[in-house]
Amino acid sequence: MEFNVQQLERTNLYQLLVGCVLPRPIAWVSTQDVKGVCNLAPFSFFNVMSVTPPLLGFSILKQASERDKDTLANIRLTGELVVNIVSQPLAEAMNITCGSYPADVDEFELAGLAKSQSVTVKPPGVADAPVRLECTLHQCLTFGHGTGAGNLVLAEVRHIYVADQVWKNGAIDDVGLQAIGKLGGDRYSKAEPAFSLARP
Template sequence: MEFDVSKLSVQDSYLRMVQLISPRPIAWVSTLSIDGIPNLAPYSFFTGVGVNPPTICFSPANDGQGRPKDTLENIRQTGQFVVNIVTEPVAQAMHRTSDELAPEVNEFALAGVDPAASTQVKPPRVRSAVAAMECTLHSAIQLGAGPGGANLVIGYVVHLHIDDDLVDQSSIETVGRVGRREYTVVKDTFRLE
């Protein structure tokens, strides 16, 4: 089957992309508004960019009304965020934070997760996450407009939190997104020579 993406709806393009780009790691991003309200939301268009300097990116799409999501607004205003790593024990809490909510809603409280103080940035991290990356903003680029319009956030990693038991492991059993509401755990790995 062939698809001319210029003739697909935003929803149909999204469904085809998430079908093909799989599994997608999840950036569970915590931010603070300029009024100090914590925000926590997952983004599965997320990856590392490079290590010199340590850089990551994720893509928060506009909300259903075409407005930037709270995460993006907070990062633009403060220049800081934390990417919390999702594993199976926190997957349900992560999923609870995926709904569009009003800016005054504290998603840490909504999901029942405790915040922990970060070291170099103001937004808190998720205490129960096995790892977190504190980040400062390099740039936030608007790529599209309207509902589902793409934005790209590029950030420098300035501090790492990694559970002591995981420091010497080559990989962590992270949760990835494989569909709209379907997830997987990275457990079966293999090595090629």
């Protein structure tokens, strides 16, 4: 099959792109507005962007309403966030938080999740998340216009929490982490047994 992206409808292009790039890691981002209301939402356009400085990058697509998602609005206002890594036992709760809710809804409470007080930023983390990365906004880049336009958030990592049970021999144990990834549609992938290849 060959596809001319200029001739594809936006929905079809989205499905094709997310079907190509997988599994995608999930940034489960917790933020707080200026009134102290917490927000929690997952984003699967996510990865490490730099080590010096330590930057994570994730993209928040613009909604049909043209209103910024609460996560993006909070980050722009406060400059603070926590990226929580989603383990398999937290998948159902994560899925609950991906709904579109009013700004005054606390998704922690909605999903029955305990909060963990952060060390360097105001937004709390997900207490049961095996890894929490406390961050401040480094830069936000906007691409395109209308529904599906991207807002690339570059977040500088200030503090990292790793649960004892996933820390082995001086590194994060990927098997113990049980991280899940996003596939196309409503599908997710579990961390499967890994294989190794020596770098040349």
